[in-house]
Amino acid sequence: MSRPLEGLRVLDLTRFVAGSQATALLAAFGADVVKLEVPPGGDPYRVQGTERLGDQSVLFLSLNSGKRSVGLDFRSPLAAEAIDRFLASAHFLVENARPGSLGRYGLDWETVHERYPSIVYGSISGYGDVGPDAARGGFDLILQAESGLMSVTGSEGSGPVKVGAPVLDVGAALCCAFGLLAAHIERERTGIGSHVSSSLLEFALGALGSLAASTFVSGEAPGLLGTHSPTFAPYGGFRTADGWIVLAGAGSEDLWVRCCKVLGADDLLDDPRFADNASRVRHRDELTDALEEVLRQRPTAHWLASLEAEGVPAAEVQNVAQVFASEQTQALAVVQEMHHETAGEYRVVGPPVRLGPERFAYPSAAPSLGEHTFEVLNELGFRRDEVERLVAEGVAFAS
Numbered sequence: 001m002s003r004p005l006e007g008l009r010v011l012d013l014t015r016f017v018a019g020s021q022a023t024a025l026l027a028a029f030g031a032d033v034v035k036l037e038v039p040p041g042g043d044p045y046r047v048q049g050t051e052r053l054g055d056q057s058v059l060f061l062s063l064n065s066g067k068r069s070v071g072l073d074f075r076s077p078l079a080a081e082a083i084d085r086f087l088a089s090a091h092f093l094v095e096n097a098r099p100g101s102l103g104r105y106g107l108d109w110e111t112v113h114e115r116y117p118s119i120v121y122g123s124i125s126g127y128g129d130v131g132p133d134a135a136r137g138g139f140d141l142i143l144q145a146e147s148g149l150m151s152v153t154g155s156e157g158s159g160p161v162k163v164g165a166p167v168l169d170v171g172a173a174l175c176c177a178f179g180l181l182a183a184h185i186e187r188e189r190t191g192i193g194s195h196v197s198s199s200l201l202e203f204a205l206g207a208l209g210s211l212a213a214s215t216f217v218s219g220e221a222p223g224l225l226g227t228h229s230p231t232f233a234p235y236g237g238f239r240t241a242d243g244w245i246v247l248a249g250a251g252s253e254d255l256w257v258r259c260c261k262v263l264g265a266d267d268l269l270d271d272p273r274f275a276d277n278a279s280r281v282r283h284r285d286e287l288t289d290a291l292e293e294v295l296r297q298r299p300t301a302h303w304l305a306s307l308e309a310e311g312v313p314a315a316e317v318q319n320v321a322q323v324f325a326s327e328q329t330q331a332l333a334v335v336q337e338m339h340h341e342t343a344g345e346y347r348v349v350g351p352p353v354r355l356g357p358e359r360f361a362y363p364s365a366a367p368s369l370g371e372h373t374f375e376v377l378n379e380l381g382f383r384r385d386e387v388e389r390l391v392a393e394g395v396a397f398a399s
Helices: 018-028 058-063 077-089 101-105 109-115 140-146 167-190 200-218 253-263 266-270 277-282 284-295 300-309 320-325 327-332 373-379 384-392
Strands: 009-012 032-037 068-072 092-095 120-125 195-199 235-239 244-248 314-316 335-340 344-349
Touching: 009 018, 009 077, 018 032, 018 058, 018 092, 018 120, 018 167, 058 344, 068 077, 068 373, 077 384, 092 167, 109 120, 120 167, 140 167, 140 200, 167 195, 167 200, 195 200, 235 284, 244 300, 253 266, 253 277, 253 284, 253 300, 277 284, 300 314, 320 327, 373 384
Parallel strands: 009 032, 009 092, 032 068, 092 120, 120 195
Antiparallel strands: 235 244, 244 314, 335 344
């Protein structure tokens, strides 16, 4: 399939999740993503996490497929010429350092833009690049708490709960990739690159969506909602005899009537506490108890079949293994098989986007640290003995 970013080079200074995810997407779109890793360890995720394949961390493999790795300490004055050549050949530079911290190495937006004005420069941070918190480091857990996301996730019994997946990291990565593509289109018109900035906080604020809009009007912050909605009821998670389902029986009053019919709970239709959606939201806890009293009498499979027959949206709460074993996930072909020289076979979730009927895929496995040092520096005009000298001086690393 055609890869729209073929022929474009990305200088990748990212580490951890958000930045690495953004540049991996660019690699899937066809860009030549060259990941600069400071020796001797490179990206910290090479050694983090609980699962390993051979000598490789699954965390690193999952976030860096499709890239080339150059072991080079860009902080060293001895690397200055190599960095200049990288910048001269790059169409994008992407980083997720703390705002302003790359300035001491001449790799901040202002310096790069002055010297190489056509480069599109992407930054991902925790709190954005302006304001009193700009210089703070950003971790998904911390931003889930400070963004208000955790304040509506969980129940009175559990207290605030983080979303299990690193949704803010991934969301900020997607926003950055989107912005980089938009800036590339603008550069095609003007020849001038832009500074694209995204952050975990900004994505979290955008994700609050209708919750924010309601708060703006009412002046009241929503509390812990568990799996339930602040604006519709019944719309959330309910226990059955053998598990959990989510039930969306509040899209219309007709849907509410059909829901009660399936459950054999027609008496709820005459209860003034549940007379309309607004009433049901006000009495959500009582409604949940009444529905669960019925739902816990039979297994999940029974209720799903019955609700589907009446056109009431519902689903089983599945675990991660179930999801990837499902026919629907397999039909989407989103899981990609990769082969790494030392880790062997591994699987990753590919980019969540298709072009026509074909899915974008990572063109290669994640690289070993410094796997492409000689190859890439040779492309930039360095002789082998010059690279070997950088390696001997500890400025570069090659595997």
